[in-house]
Amino acid sequence: MKLPPAVAILVFTLIFVCDAYIINVPVSQARKPVWQVPKLAKRLRPSRHHLQPLRKANRQPVQSLFQPNRRTKQGFQLKATGTDVKLTNHYDTVYYAPITIGTPEQEFNVAFDTGSSITWVPSVHSPPDHVDERLYSRYDAQLSRTHSTNYKHFHVSYESGRAAGYRSQDSVTIAGLTIKNQSFGESQMEPDLFRGTGNDGVLGMGLSNINEGEELSVFENMVSQGLVDSPLFSIYLNRYGSGGPDSVLTLGGTDTYYCEEEFIYADLTVPGSWLFELDRVQLSNGDGIFSESGSQAIVDSSTPFIVGPMEEVDVLNTELGGMLVPSYSRQYKFDCSEVDSMPGVEFIVNGEKLSLSSKDYVVKIDDVCYSGILGMKWMETDTPVWFLGLSFMRAYYTQFDLGNQRMGFAKAYTFPNEVSL
Template identity: 50%
Template structure:
């Protein structure tokens, strides 16, 4: 059976979301993100986390007087990608980056790549960092390797000033990519800025956010996301660095402590439907992941959930998707995540997905399945669809994550 273009797009998103990988910068050793998320593996290979140094432990050219909450305005590309510009070097070289809560690493394309044609963005412009054009560049040269589901990013480390949201991070270590997967050639972002936890293999110097705190640019090791549902030509979503912005959420935060030492992982008490007292998925681990567009969970649990919702299965090989008709949306129950005793409720308008190329009136379920290996602990991944519903606060200082109802946004229908 041939799938429509929209289904192919969704399958691509599923593949990227389920297979996206973050690994330490160690050429001799790669590890998938899902393996990193596995608690049983943590028990065997737990690595110490680099502590966040006090501001006076690192000489810098900034003053604590510069510490303030800063908003980064993001553009939404068809609900698949949220990105914003940063600059590197002197004079400034502008790059668009996506923000990844699953890794701590920042990398951008290098002008010294032997395969530059693969590094050009969809707009056809050539946004590549050229160290020869920067007076503040300092050589490092150590290699790095980062694996994704579609291939590897390879390159070398460099040091230069990085500016974001009106703040300059001095002497920041980052990666210059000389080889990266072809999937990046069709993306609006040139590189990645990591917002995850540093570990010994990566080194804290890669973490732009941590260095903003160290250099006195932010008042607290906290960042928060507001993601709008509907993309426009203007920035419509916000990453707040150093705290939260009450303009973008309503009510109080529901907090959960982190359950893993080096990732934004927490426990969900229960996943349930508002119209059923007899259906519930009990305690499970989850991560909030800006590298995923959808909600991804174990295939057997996702199948049971979608069947309870009345979604129609759509089989393509060994992959299974689920669809709704437009007229069904109003009668569908809420999807409820119980976190630390607090109910986080998503309506059908939040968890149903629509993509370009779909027939009129058809929606896909934004809850998709992933097969986990035997012995591997399943971890749910809550991507953009979840984050568009809940303003999300990432609190490194208190090792917790918080959710509040996102402010109203433009709806598609």
């Protein structure tokens, strides 16, 4: 994957953040911004709250609160007509959509975060030095007649800062669906990670742990309020500038137009999370196994690339021929002339291979090829966790199946007019 030079650097400085009623949300492209060139990789880390369910897990089997819709054809959900809403693909680093909150409606651009159940937007009460009103839309509770306050505080930590404030409840509308009394955060400070992206806040598409007293997420409330017939959503992400179709979030079903094979499924393992178990991580040439059985993985749309345990990632990148860049971020680079012949990286799930080619895990910046697989030391839990971010989601059409308590993966279809980047 090759990105425009100035924007490619940004990637390493963002987050390290049938009968079914179906709604499609296609993703459009963004205009090119102007960026300064900072150091690599400091902020490319998943936020700490993504590990919260794993720290609390009692490892008991996950039970569904919702009955699955089993009306399928040849293993796939059948597609019905839906409502399309254009979203923005910001240079493969952030995918976001417009939503409205309140009555009358106040509009925000929010990033879809499958790693968290928390939705938040900036508050009109944010101090000017914490939220720049010239860059972000801000929610004003006094303008909405459907608003109510629940007097609970919230905070979400990122490497580049945090979002913090208090919770409110109001109507939230996306793609024509209005969720009533949805809990969300009014943030009084905004992390730097969204600066310049045109994005205001976050729409949490993760799961809540009701056993821990957490409030239902946006999608869980869509299901509980009967706004979608099937308790699942699916995501197809295109590659920026590839010439392929718009990216699509499908609420309430799966559209097999975007995938070229049947699904590989993995059962969820931890309450309140889309976590599932990995058998192992290996190279396609059989030269090494880098993560043994018992590791967990989560498909996380707030993480641009692949993030795994530091020691395992070091060995993997070395085996791929990577050279360590002298920096605190432990970034690896490759000889660009050898990238096309490098082996794939395989994530084994239920005995099946989910394989990423070098075009998926290598990022070219000017004439330097960097590894898009980064390591992080896990301080919060002893269980190894792999974050499969946007680079993985562009390679695999991904199904988040709340009703059957499982994840589904199918190789994303390569369209005839797509350009290999």
